[in-house]
Amino acid sequence: MTVDAKPVAELPDPRDFGLAVVPEKEIPAELASLVEEVRSLVDAVAHTKAGAHELAAARDAVAAANACLQGDRHDVGTMVQQTWPDGRVEYGTLTNVVSGPTNAAAPPLRMEAAPEGGLRGEVVLNGTYQGPPGLVHGGWLAALLDQALGAAAGAEGMPGLTADLNVNYRNPSPLDTPLEVTARVTGTERRKVFVAGEVRHGGRVTAEGTALMVRMNLPGDGGA
Numbered sequence: 001m002t003v004d005a006k007p008v009a010e011l012p013d014p015r016d017f018g019l020a021v022v023p024e025k026e027i028p029a030e031l032a033s034l035v036e037e038v039r040s041l042v043d044a045v046a047h048t049k050a051g052a053h054e055l056a057a058a059r060d061a062v063a064a065a066n067a068c069l070q071g072d073r074h075d076v077g078t079m080v081q082q083t084w085p086d087g088r089v090e091y092g093t094l095t096n097v098v099s100g101p102t103n104a105a106a107p108p109l110r111m112e113a114a115p116e117g118g119l120r121g122e123v124v125l126n127g128t129y130q131g132p133p134g135l136v137h138g139g140w141l142a143a144l145l146d147q148a149l150g151a152a153a154g155a156e157g158m159p160g161l162t163a164d165l166n167v168n169y170r171n172p173s174p175l176d177t178p179l180e181v182t183a184r185v186t187g188t189e190r191r192k193v194f195v196a197g198e199v200r201h202g203g204r205v206t207a208e209g210t211a212l213m214v215r216m217n218l219p220g221d222g223g224a
């Protein structure tokens with residue numbers, strides 16, 4: 001497919017769209033550590049065989065922690081600004097359910113530039129992402145691919161929304177073990193960005209996805 005992309009010269013600044021931005025380096029270490037602890041807590045709660053006494057004590061401790069955190073909140077839509085070692089700046093939502101650094105529900109998946117082009121990331125999904133016994137839920141594999149494919153378009157200067165996503169489940173994806181996620185742009189047509197990616201376990205493709213991302217309509221596009 002002919003690549004006639006029109007990457008934006010500079011990624012749009014979310015502040016220009018009225019969105020708050022938090023630089024990732026300004027996220028307090030204590031919050032990052034709390035998020036990690038909550039991830040572990042969710043897994044522990046999901047699998048616990050504790051007795052009534054321990055469960056009641058844990059419930060009270062969690063309620064106390066919850067009460068501590070009912071003050072100021074970031075608005076929904078707040079963005080996080082990540083600056084990569086190569087100087088590339090990327091924006092994502094702070095609480096993105098796949099990659100958001102403050103979202104304890106996010107595994108989280110982080111994508112980086114791959115030597116062969118496109119992006120690559122590694123992620124371990126614990127038992128709270130379970131579908132079939134011992135395996136990752138197919139909806140979550142689609143979510144990983146959607147995120148990776150969107151990030152690949154964004155990394156090429158073409159951030160947009162997913163218009164169409166296709167996932168092919170080739171082999172089972174086990175829990176609690178590293179999964180490799182790769183994604184790249186395969187072509188463009190006006191504002192349409194075609195992307196493809198894979199999830200692998202031990203080098204074997206477990207899921208592959210293709211998507212059409214429609215690049216953000218920006219001033220100067222002339223509707224194209």
Ligand SMILES: CCCCCCCCCC(=O)SCCNC(=O)CCNC(=O)[C@H](O)C(C)(C)COP(=O)(O)OP(=O)(O)OC[C@H]1O[C@@H](n2cnc3c(N)ncnc32)[C@H](O)[C@@H]1OP(=O)(O)O
Binds near residue numbers: 149214
């Ligand atoms: C760096 C940051 C990394 C962030 C990664 C985030 C990854 C997460 C991605 C997501 O989860 S996005 C959330 C799920 N997706 C949505 O909620 C999108 C909902 N759909 C829409 O908002 C609009 O339909 C959409 C923005 C996709 C397109 O609307 P537009 O009005 O901007 O596009 P328009 O209708 O002008 O169409 C532009 C081109 O795309 C084509 N197109 C639009 N929607 C399509 C569709 N659904 N299927 C196929 N083609 C489609 C359309 O035919 C046309 O093709 P041509 O250039 O050939 O004329």
